[in-house]
Amino acid sequence: MFANTVKPSFEKAGHDSYPDTLIRKILREVKVIAMVGASPDWNRPSYFAMKYLQAKKYRVIPVNPKVAGGEILGEKVYASLAEIPEKIDMVDIFRNSEAAGPITDEAIAIGAPVVWMQLGVRNDEAAARAEAAGLTVIMNRCPKIEYGRLNGELGWHGFNSGVISSKRRKLPEKA
Amino acid sequence: MTSNTKPGFETLAIHAGAAPDPATGARSTPIYQTTAYVFDDVDHAASLFNLQAFGNIYSRLTNPTVAVLEERIATLEGGRGATCVASGHAAQMLAFFSFMEPGDEFLAATKLYGGSITQFSRSFKKFGWNAIFVDAEEPENFRKSMTPKVKAIFVECLANPGGVIVDIEAVAKIAHEAGVPLIVDNTMATPYLCRPFDYGADIIVHSTTKFLSGHGNAMGGAVVDSGKFDWAQNDKFKSLTTPEPAYHGLNFYETFGDLAFTIYGHAMGLRDLGPTMAPMNAYLTITGTETLPLRMQRHVENAKAVAEYLEDHRQVEWVSYAGLRSSKHFKLAQKYLPKGAGSVFTFGIKGGYDAGVKLVESCELFSHLANIGDTRSLIIHPASTTHRQLSAEQQKAAGAGPEVVRLSIGLETVDDIIADLDQALAASAR
Numbered sequence: 001m002f003a004n005t006v007k008p009s010f011e012k013a014g015h016d017s018y019p020d021t022l023i024r025k026i027l028r029e030v031k032v033i034a035m036v037g038a039s040p041d042w043n044r045p046s047y048f049a050m051k052y053l054q055a056k057k058y059r060v061i062p063v064n065p066k067v068a069g070g071e072i073l074g075e076k077v078y079a080s081l082a083e084i085p086e087k088i089d090m091v092d093i094f095r096n097s098e099a100a101g102p103i104t105d106e107a108i109a110i111g112a113p114v115v116w117m118q119l120g121v122r123n124d125e126a127a128a129r130a131e132a133a134g135l136t137v138i139m140n141r142c143p144k145i146e147y148g149r150l151n152g153e154l155g156w157h158g159f160n161s162g163v164i165s166s167k168r169r170k171l172p173e174k175a
Numbered sequence: 176m177t178s179n180t181k182p183g184f185e186t187l188a189i190h191a192g193a194a195p196d197p198a199t200g201a202r203s204t205p206i207y208q209t210t211a212y213v214f215d216d217v218d219h220a221a222s223l224f225n226l227q228a229f230g231n232i233y234s235r236l237t238n239p240t241v242a243v244l245e246e247r248i249a250t251l252e253g254g255r256g257a258t259c260v261a262s263g264h265a266a267q268m269l270a271f272f273s274f275m276e277p278g279d280e281f282l283a284a285t286k287l288y289g290g291s292i293t294q295f296s297r298s299f300k301k302f303g304w305n306a307i308f309v310d311a312e313e314p315e316n317f318r319k320s321m322t323p324k325v326k327a328i329f330v331e332c333l334a335n336p337g338g339v340i341v342d343i344e345a346v347a348k349i350a351h352e353a354g355v356p357l358i359v360d361n362t363m364a365t366p367y368l369c370r371p372f373d374y375g376a377d378i379i380v381h382s383t384t385k386f387l388s389g390h391g392n393a394m395g396g397a398v399v400d401s402g403k404f405d406w407a408q409n410d411k412f413k414s415l416t417t418p419e420p421a422y423h424g425l426n427f428y429e430t431f432g433d434l435a436f437t438i439y440g441h442a443m444g445l446r447d448l449g450p451t452m453a454p455m456n457a458y459l460t461i462t463g464t465e466t467l468p469l470r471m472q473r474h475v476e477n478a479k480a481v482a483e484y485l486e487d488h489r490q491v492e493w494v495s496y497a498g499l500r501s502s503k504h505f506k507l508a509q510k511y512l513p514k515g516a517g518s519v520f521t522f523g524i525k526g527g528y529d530a531g532v533k534l535v536e537s538c539e540l541f542s543h544l545a546n547i548g549d550t551r552s553l554i555i556h557p558a559s560t561t562h563r564q565l566s567a568e569q570q571k572a573a574g575a576g577p578e579v580v581r582l583s584i585g586l587e588t589v590d591d592i593i594a595d596l597d598q599a600l601a602a603s604a605r
Contacts, residue, residue, distance in 0.1 A: 042225070042423075043225070043422070043423050043424050043425050043430075044430075045429060045431075047227075048226075048227045048430065051222065051227050051228075052222075052227065052228055052229075055222075055228065119432040119433075120432060142432070145434065148229045152194065152197075153229035153230070154229060155192055155242055155243070155246045156229055156230065156231060156237060156239060156242050157229060157237060157242065157245075157256070157434075157437070157438065157441060158237075158241075158242050158245025158246055158249060158256050158257045158258055158259065158437055158441070159245075159246060159249065159256040159434060159437065160191075160246055160250045160254060160255055160256060160257075161192075162250075163194075164186065164187070164190045164191060165190075165194060166190070166194070166195070167194070167195070168194065168195045168196075168197050168200065169194050169197055
């Protein structure tokens with residue numbers, strides 16, 4: 001992700017780190033995710049993330065004008081957020097920081113409660129617009145990695161999860 | 176713990192990476208003594224092999240017990256992730272393997288553990304990796320030695336055994352200006368005494384055999400990634416930033432971002448080179464890290480007392496311990512190692528080679544062996560043992576002249592440690 005995008009600037013407060021409680025709440029409450037920039041190419045990062053989220057029982061609806069009408073991992077691909085006939089709980093943006101701006105505006109327009117920009121993607125102006133419209137915004141994070149971090153799976157691979165607890169690890173169970 | 180409080184080092188040393196076993200509730204980390212792991216179905220297996228799902232395949236790559244130690248060390252260093260391996264030497268091999276190609280170069284400090292100098296200058300040559308040795312006492316020397324083929328700078332935070340401290344911040348700046356990572360061996364200091372990532376280091380390597388496990392009973396190594404180095408800033412690091420044929424064209428850095436280096440360490444390094452840490456050794460090292468803060472406090476307290484005792488001894492020519500005011504590294508020690516300058520150091524004995532041999536052989540409490548970072552106090556006379564094969568000039572250059580004695584001060588009662596040296600010094604003068 002860092003290869004193709006301008007490195008995000010982190011000077012603005014509020015989006016440099018997110019409390020685990022907020023991430024957990026989002027991952028627990030969200031059921032239907034629209035993934036903008038989902039790729040049909042099995043070795044692309046978006047494909048990895050979509051497959052993982054499906055395995056965790058999320059419904060993931062791919063959005064990609066280049067392959068609209070086709071299928072990715074059994075789901076019909078739409079050309080834009082506005083075309084999806086279902087209620088979307090979260091828009092996951094797999095595009096660069098600049099493109100995330102208009103996509104965030106579309107997310108506001110369809111009434112999605114959460115906008116999530118992927119690792120390496122950050123657009124503070126778009127985030128401010130979304131927050132003014134009452135949306136929750138997460139930037140520069142990957143829902144797959146966050147899910148794996150919070151349920152201990154990431155620790156299987158030697159990563160610093162930041163979780164300190166004397167309780168058995170539990171998956172962030174969905175409501 | 177609530178998500179917005181930052182746990183202290185002692186809490187992390189005990190809890191980071193570990194949690195009660197999800198299946199049984201076992202509180203101590205279980206030793207997962209297994210070679211392989213079942214797949215739910217073919218699709219699950221494919222996802223794992225394609226690195227699309229988190230999970231275990233085969234213990235050469237990942238193991239749940241080893242993973243607890245990896246997260247523990249990554250957390251203590253303030254890094255993103257870690258790869259544990261069979262030894263400190265394996266850690267160095269794996270760290271360089273992630274980005275070195277035949278014909279590439281790296282800069283390394285001249286004052287390193289002797290085994291590292293041999294590994295870099297002899298065995299790495301067989302891979303076509305060329306080490307250029309640089310006197311690190313003057314950080315600018317690294318800038319002067321930089322070439323377009325250089326892919327990294329390697330230093331020891333606190334060098335073994337000479338009591339030499341490298342100005343990590345200055346060297347990191349030079350590395351970053353050249354667009355290459357700084358690798359720091361933090362074995363001698365441990366994250367309790369120094370956290371090199373706080374000063375700009377990008378990768379840390381450890382021999383966990385030493386202070387992290389701490390009891391002289393488990394071999395191991397670790398490669399820790401800060402997650403902050405931008406591997407795509409230039410075209411030097413192709414193995415991380417271009418499609419990898421062994422994973423069907425997967426681009427590690429693009430796909431995994433700040434996790435890429437650590438995933439590469441497991442999925443490529445451990446898979447193809449194979450220096451896996453044994454689960455039993457991981458378990459012993461996990462237990463060791465739980466008391467790391469307590470042990471390091473006593474190690475440096477005892478070491479300082481012994482160094483001060485030796486400095487005043489009439490049979491001692493010099494003491495090289497950065498915690499002594501007389502050391503030329505004292506100022507850097509105040510900055511990088513304010514809690515103490517480690518517990519391994521050298522001194523010169525009057526009477527040269529013969530006196531050194533006699534001293535070592537006269538010890539009753541100190542163990543005569545080639546290791547450091549044990550609960551037990553250790554002693555060795557490099558010129559007659561580890562550096563025996565070198566010429567007199569080479570011995571001197573390596574800080575292993577005929578009069579040099581190396582100590583690793585343990586956790587025994589400090590009066591007993593000093594009394595043993597006192598009687599052995601007396602015996603060596605007879």
